Amino acid sequence: MKFGIDIGHNCPPDTGARGIRVEDNLTLDVGNRVIEKLKALGHEVIPCKPSSANSVKDSLSQRVNKANANRVELYVSIHFNSFNAQANGTEVFVGSDASKKYAKPVLDEIIKLGFFNRGVKSGSHLFVLRNTNMPAILVEGCFVDSQKDMNLYNAEALANAIVKGLTGQLPTSPVNPVPDEEQNVDTTTLRLQKALNRLKITDKNGKPLVEDNMLGEITSSAVENFQKIVGIAPSGVANTATWNAINLILAKRIIRPNHAGGTVVRYLQYRVGVDNDGVYGPQTEAAIKKFQQQNGLTADGIVGPNSWQKLIG
Template structure:
């Protein structure tokens, strides 16, 4: 499958808080969901927005990222508030192609955490469900302001339940990651130091741009940027890179999109 996943709200326009903090917890769930889906062989795009300063800006950013990809499913991860208890999953209408996944996710989270199953609900007002082009669902994992939900909360268990609901099968909690190939025909995002881009061809200052194979033949470590592309290269200080290319200082690294032929 090809799947969009994002955590709700942003670091600058935070969601609900109480006994749990929605932004912190939904990102923990989101990260684990993506990890498990990828480890089980599926393509996942992280469409989370961390920079939107208002609710409207945050929602527009998320939907724009989601609609940049043609996927089988859009998954929005939230935590609820308002004094209730349990988990529920929203879809746009009863005819949504995401209804089966939503039903399974609600049941599996309820069972995994031991909290009430509030089942699947429909809403034509939720922006993400209304504006995304692919089948979409929005998970309200539990209530941040309910003591029972707080005590039973476990982000890893919740993430595993979501993945099993999507895939309709049990998954290994600690799967062996599938090896990534450097010979993919897909367009990849390769993270390479600027000095790696050229090779001297003769005396003086004559250079040429390295080929795709030359740039990636020694790639060993890899990670994903926020658009789901693989970042290759071990010379970059990973602790300084948070996945947002726009924040990288000018001249520090170069981003090249190269298609293998």
């Protein structure tokens, strides 16, 4: 059978949920194992995750286009949930009734691992299910913010369950075993350090961060600097609001003078050295134009792709 396997997120600004663990790390770990196991059983696999995208919409469109262009027989998107630390369990979304026969066995296999059965659900609101031309399912493996689920979580077992559900075949052990996500190192801090460096946010000594995946006082001081810049309560902890702000800036939306202000405008003001008031007024416009001029760009005050390239690469 020809499968389109879509490893959820992992394509900034398309990033996933965060809880006790990070959805991106889990979808990648489970997804790569599913791909290898399907191939080992003799199936054809088209990996659908793009390597880069300009926006979340672009990321999702590329996934759908890959599946449609390759005429896969079944599209499987792998995700993990996050809600309120209490909710837990597994659910599988389907784009149409025709997809239910694929969803049910996958769900049945996963709940054998001990997860609560949240059922097969209609996913007609989900972009990737709505726009793929073939039967399509989206697996929400479990909740990354549930301690119960994270205690049960095991990438190898989950991948085996998905493959068994999809094919009815018992997966064989991979010839080249997939390393266990580097002994479960959480790469959150490394991602944070990379993101802050890309945004040219410095630590309390005015220096870029060392990208060592070590969360300490220095990285916290850079987080705090960033929070002050974008107007978040400066806690030094990279909470959801902080990551949302980072992702919002990395999305590189076009910003025009008199633009409704907020996070991105405050960030731009920091970069061009004007007061952080979040309003794109005349003073900010003059500073942006000066920045554009200094960088050989058209000095129109509109922060578009070329200006963003100079600002954050």
